[in-house]
Structure formats: C-alpha cells, structure tokens
Amino acid sequence: HPTASVSPTCVLGPSVVIGPECIVEDGVRIRNATLLQGSIIRSHSWLETCIIGWRCTVGQWVRMENVTVLGEDVIVSDELFVNGARVLPHKSIAQSVVEPQIIM
Numbered sequence: 001h002p003t004a005s006v007s008p009t010c011v012l013g014p015s016v017v018i019g020p021e022c023i024v025e026d027g028v029r030i031r032n033a034t035l036l037q038g039s040i041i042r043s044h045s046w047l048e049t050c051i052i053g054w055r056c057t058v059g060q061w062v063r064m065e066n067v068t069v070l071g072e073d074v075i076v077s078d079e080l081f082v083n084g085a086r087v088l089p090h091k092s093i094a095q096s097v098v099e100p101q102i103i104m
Helices: none
Strands: 016-018 029-035 046-052 063-065 068-070 081-083
Touching: none
Parallel strands: 016 029, 029 046, 046 063, 046 068, 063 081
Antiparallel strands: none
C-alpha cells in the first residue's frame, strides 16, 4: 500500500499483502502473509503464512509461522517463536507458543 513504510532491506514475497499505514523495519522477511492496517513489524522478524490484524505490533527477532493469526491490537514481545497461534484481539504475547493453540 502506498501509505505503508517498508525498509529497503526487507525481503517480501511471494504472496504478501501490506495494508495502509503499516511499518516494516530493517531485515524483516515476510512470505505468504497479510498485514492489516496500522501493523508494525520490528526489525529482523520472520513471518511466514500469517495474518497480522489491525494495529498489531510484532517485536524484534520474532519468528511466526504455521498459519498464525493475530486479532486486532495484539502485541508480540521481542525474540519469540509463535507456531500456529490464533490470538484473540487486545492480547499481549510474552512467551513463545511452540504448539498451535488459541490464546484467549
């Protein structure tokens, strides 16, 4: 999207959609994922097969994969592994999710 800010050091694709007002910082790798409006992906994170909800923040050095879905306004702390989590809106993730699960 034209209003998104994406660092030139990011690697995007295949199949990536970045919504309006998103920020993608240095060294991020995104594959097969959608970022909805206002999401922030901090530096050096890896997202594969994910849907990132409105106004979410993904910390530095996070790895998310296996159809992880974040609801609106979710915060993922730095240096976590998130494997197939479904996270309801307005939650904070402070520890890794190694097995697919719903976080309420």
